[in-house]
Amino acid sequence: MGRANADPGWSNSTSRGVYLGNGWVLSAAHTGIVNGQAETINGQNYGVVKDSAINIKNPTALVNAGVGALADLRLVRLNTLSQFDGSPEQRAAALGLPLQPIHLPNSRLATNQQLVVIGRGRIKADGAPLLHADTSYTGGVPNWPSFTTCVGCFHTLDSNTLHAVGYTVSTTMRQTWGTNRVENPSSVANSLSDFVSKGGTWVTGTTAVQAFDFDEYNFTTDANGNVIGGGGNEVQGAANDSGSGVYAWNAALERWELSGVMHTIARYGANNQALAIRRGASALGDLTVFSELSVYRTQIEAYMAPPVGYEWNGEGTDTRFFHMVGRDVAYDAAGSLVVTEGMWGDINLDGVVSGDGSGAWATDDVTAFVQGWGYQQGSGDILSWKRGDMNQDGRVDLDDFLLLRQGVQQASGASLSLSALFGTSSQVVPEPATAGILAAAGLGLLAWRRLRRSR
Missing domain, CATH: 2.40.10.10 (Trypsin-like serine proteases)
Incomplete structure (x- = not known):
C-alpha cells in the first residue's frame, strides 16, 4: 500500500x-x-x-x-x-x-x-x-x-x-x-x-x-x-x-x-x-x-504519559498537558520501569510548587489558581493548565483545588483552605453549587473525586 x-x-x-x-x-x-x-x-x-x-x-x-x-x-x-x-x-x-x-x-x-x-x-x-x-x-x-x-x-x-x-x-x-x-x-x-x-x-x-x-x-x-x-x-x-x-x-x-x-x-x-x-x-x-x-x-513514552488515574480514553490526539514536579521514570534491578509521579500544583510552570495567594501569577501557584477559578474550555491543554485545570477536564473547579492542596502540602507542609482563598474580599467566589459541596466531609469529597475520575 x-x-x-x-x-x-x-x-x-x-x-x-x-x-x-x-x-x-x-x-x-x-x-x-x-x-x-x-x-x-x-x-x-x-x-x-x-x-x-x-x-x-x-x-x-x-x-x-x-x-x-x-x-x-x-x-x-x-x-x-x-x-x-x-x-x-x-x-x-x-x-x-x-x-x-x-x-x-x-x-x-x-x-x-x-x-x-x-x-x-x-x-x-x-x-x-x-x-x-x-x-x-x-x-x-x-x-x-x-x-x-x-x-x-x-x-x-x-x-x-x-x-x-x-x-x-x-x-x-x-x-x-x-x-x-x-x-x-x-x-x-x-x-x-x-x-x-x-x-x-x-x-x-x-x-x-x-x-x-x-x-x-x-x-x-x-x-x-x-x-x-x-x-x-x-x-x-x-x-x-x-x-x-x-x-x-x-x-x-x-x-x-x-x-x-x-x-x-x-x-x-x-x-x-x-x-x-x-x-x-x-x-x-x-x-x-x-x-x-x-x-x-x-x-x-512513560515520561510523556499522563499520571496514573488519568489515562487517555478519548478519541484522536490527546491534547491534555500534565506537568508534575519531580516526576521520574527509572529502571529497577530486574529491568522494569518504575514511575515516581511527582507533585501536583506547578500551575505557572516555574519549576516549583509554591505560594499562598499573596504573590504574582508568575511566582505564586495559588494566585494562579485563584485567578483561573471557574475558567472553562472544551478540553484540557497547556493553556487551561496555566489557569489551574490540573486534572485537564477543561474546567478549573473543586477537583483541581484538591490536587493543588495536595501539592502545596507536599511541597511546604501548608494546608490550603477554599474559604480562606475565596473570602468576601476576593473578587472570585465559588459558584453556589460548589459552595454547597464545601460543607461535605473530607472523606466524602475524596470519594466524590474518585467517582468523578472513574466515569
Missing part, C-alpha cells in the same frame, strides 16, 4: 531536536538543550519550561554491561509564547504547517533500510565541487587540492598520507533533508573503534545507536577535474546536526517512525584516522551515528 503522507516531520524539526507533540522536544543531550533556554520551531522561539529537562536513562542490561547510566538523549518541555497563548500547535496551524504525529519504533532497523533525514546543521558550501584532501592542513583547515591530483584515491594510504574525497562545508546552517540507508553494524565497527556490541545492542559512548555511511562512488570528470557524472544521492550529517531526526517508514503499520536523532559524525578509517578531514569538510566514507530509539521508546 502506498504512503498516504510523504512528510515524516518537516515542521516538527526544532533548532536542536524533534518536536514530539504537546510541548515535548527530544534531542541529543550534548546539544545543551536545557532549562531557561529558547528552542526554535517554525521560526519562533519558545522558552523551555524550568526544570523540565529529563535525561534519558540506559536500560538495566546496558548499565550492567558497562555502559553509563545516562544516554546522550534529553527530553524538554516547551512553554507557550505568552502567558495564555501561542502553543507550537497553534502557530503551526496559523502558518498552515502540519505538525506530524511522531511515532517511536518497536524494534531495531534492518540493515539497508531506507532512511529520511531532516537536519538543521551546516550545509555543503554553495557551488562546492567534489574535492580531495590529505592530512596536511593550515590553521586547523584541511588542504583541498584540485580534484585531478587525487582521482580515484578514495581512502587510500600513499606514502603514509591519508587521502579522502568529499566536500567543503559552509558555516551557513539551514534546514535540509536527504536519504540514506542503514549501514551494516559490523561494517561500522570496522571503521569506528568505539562502535561496539553490548549483548546484541550496538553502542557508541553511552548510547545505543545505529549508523549510515556517506558511501563512495565512481565519478566521471572532464579534463579540468570537474565532476560531470556518476556519484550518488546520499545525505551525510554535518556540524550542528546533532539532535536532528532520522525517520523510517514502517510498512506493516503504514506510518513514519522517528528511528533516532543524530549524535555524531564519525570519521572513516580504522581507529578513527584522518582527523584533519573532519575539519570543515564531509568526506565520502564518513559515518553519521544516530540513536536507536527502540531501546528507549517505553521510557520516553
Whole structure:
C-alpha cells in the first residue's frame, strides 16, 4: 500500500531536536538543550519550561554491561509564547504547517533500510565541487587540492598520507533533508573503534545507536577535474546536526517512525584516522551515528504519559498537558520501569510548587489558581493548565483545588483552605453549587473525586 503522507516531520524539526507533540522536544543531550533556554520551531522561539529537562536513562542490561547510566538523549518541555497563548500547535496551524504525529519504533532497523533525514546543521558550501584532501592542513583547515591530483584515491594510504574525497562545508546552517540507508553494524565497527556490541545492542559512548555511511562512488570528470557524472544521492550529517531526526517508514503499520536523532559524525578509517578531514569538510566514507530509539521508546513514552488515574480514553490526539514536579521514570534491578509521579500544583510552570495567594501569577501557584477559578474550555491543554485545570477536564473547579492542596502540602507542609482563598474580599467566589459541596466531609469529597475520575 502506498504512503498516504510523504512528510515524516518537516515542521516538527526544532533548532536542536524533534518536536514530539504537546510541548515535548527530544534531542541529543550534548546539544545543551536545557532549562531557561529558547528552542526554535517554525521560526519562533519558545522558552523551555524550568526544570523540565529529563535525561534519558540506559536500560538495566546496558548499565550492567558497562555502559553509563545516562544516554546522550534529553527530553524538554516547551512553554507557550505568552502567558495564555501561542502553543507550537497553534502557530503551526496559523502558518498552515502540519505538525506530524511522531511515532517511536518497536524494534531495531534492518540493515539497508531506507532512511529520511531532516537536519538543521551546516550545509555543503554553495557551488562546492567534489574535492580531495590529505592530512596536511593550515590553521586547523584541511588542504583541498584540485580534484585531478587525487582521482580515484578514495581512502587510500600513499606514502603514509591519508587521502579522502568529499566536500567543503559552509558555516551557513539551514534546514535540509536527504536519504540514506542503514549501514551494516559490523561494517561500522570496522571503521569506528568505539562502535561496539553490548549483548546484541550496538553502542557508541553511552548510547545505543545505529549508523549510515556517506558511501563512495565512481565519478566521471572532464579534463579540468570537474565532476560531470556518476556519484550518488546520499545525505551525510554535518556540524550542528546533532539532535536532528532520522525517520523510517514502517510498512506493516503504514506510518513514519522517528528511528533516532543524530549524535555524531564519525570519521572513516580504522581507529578513527584522518582527523584533519573532519575539519570543515564531509568526506565520502564518513559515518553519521544516530540513536536507536527502540531501546528507549517505553521510557520516553512513560515520561510523556499522563499520571496514573488519568489515562487517555478519548478519541484522536490527546491534547491534555500534565506537568508534575519531580516526576521520574527509572529502571529497577530486574529491568522494569518504575514511575515516581511527582507533585501536583506547578500551575505557572516555574519549576516549583509554591505560594499562598499573596504573590504574582508568575511566582505564586495559588494566585494562579485563584485567578483561573471557574475558567472553562472544551478540553484540557497547556493553556487551561496555566489557569489551574490540573486534572485537564477543561474546567478549573473543586477537583483541581484538591490536587493543588495536595501539592502545596507536599511541597511546604501548608494546608490550603477554599474559604480562606475565596473570602468576601476576593473578587472570585465559588459558584453556589460548589459552595454547597464545601460543607461535605473530607472523606466524602475524596470519594466524590474518585467517582468523578472513574466515569
